[in-house]
Amino acid sequence: MPIPPHDDRQAAAPTYRTDEDSNPPARPSSPRPGPLRRPVDMDVIRPARLEELKPLNHLITESARVLSTGFYSARQIEALIRHVFGVDTQLILDGTYHVIERGGDLVACGGWSHRRTLFGGDQAKAGGDPDLDPRTEAARIRAFFVHPTAARQGLGGRLLSHCESEARGAGFARLELMATLPGEPFYRTAGYEPLERIRHPLPDVPPVELVRMGRSLSERGVVTPTTEAS
Numbered sequence: 001m002p003i004p005p006h007d008d009r010q011a012a013a014p015t016y017r018t019d020e021d022s023n024p025p026a027r028p029s030s031p032r033p034g035p036l037r038r039p040v041d042m043d044v045i046r047p048a049r050l051e052e053l054k055p056l057n058h059l060i061t062e063s064a065r066v067l068s069t070g071f072y073s074a075r076q077i078e079a080l081i082r083h084v085f086g087v088d089t090q091l092i093l094d095g096t097y098h099v100i101e102r103g104g105d106l107v108a109c110g111g112w113s114h115r116r117t118l119f120g121g122d123q124a125k126a127g128g129d130p131d132l133d134p135r136t137e138a139a140r141i142r143a144f145f146v147h148p149t150a151a152r153q154g155l156g157g158r159l160l161s162h163c164e165s166e167a168r169g170a171g172f173a174r175l176e177l178m179a180t181l182p183g184e185p186f187y188r189t190a191g192y193e194p195l196e197r198i199r200h201p202l203p204d205v206p207p208v209e210l211v212r213m214g215r216s217l218s219e220r221g222v223v224t225p226t227t228e229a230s
Ligand SMILES: CC(C)(COP(=O)(O)OP(=O)(O)OC[C@H]1O[C@@H](n2cnc3c(N)ncnc32)[C@H](O)[C@@H]1OP(=O)(O)O)[C@@H](O)C(=O)NCCC(=O)NCCS
Pocket: 063, 064, 067, 068, 143, 144, 145, 146, 147, 150, 151, 152, 153, 154, 155, 156, 157, 158, 178, 179, 180, 181, 182, 183, 185, 186, 187, 189, 190
């Protein structure tokens, strides 16, 4: 996937070494308020639009490059951006992928799905994506990314609650997701529990650790173990 051109309104990404697969660089300290910071009441949650694919994938790239540092090596992050991270257009068509807009900028994106795919953008999909049965299967939480200058301002949590209530409204009693390592503490805070740790293979880099997580929608924090295949 080509990396979108730099947008001057957004923070510059740091430079990356390419030789630290086994020694990820130190994690950055807590993000400081950046130029996109605005009063929270200016933030609007709305469904993502098809014509926003390019800015959305740009947001995802910026988020992944900065906020994954220290959890994965620079080469693993670039491989994740190329092969895994990105918008699943089907969710936009379904109306279940959302953005938070702040003063005309997209500062966060994330969605939920009533379809089987658990993670990955368009480039990772092959074949159909059948509907899940809300009576027996868990809806999916998909592709949450917050711009680094807007991290730790509650945007991810707000978007997650929005998706959870939509999934509940569609009749689902459980949610599952595949978390990145930087995403794991965020989802734990929201009541999700780890169900399985996997090492996801990617070309030319060591496998990346991902965590399948889940929670019940009926009682916050209570997870019913799943038997379905992901
Ligand atoms: C994971 C992510 C979406 C969280 O978004 P966010 O808007 O920064 O999260 P919130 O501000 O809503 O955080 C809510 C709570 O989650 C926890 N949390 C979030 N990020 C955390 C982190 N890096 N380390 C520890 N706890 C964290 C905290 O308890 C936080 O509350 P606090 O800030 O009052 O302490 C964001 O960090 C991100 O985009 N990461 C890179 C992309 C990625 O890996 N996405 C996950 C894909 S599965």
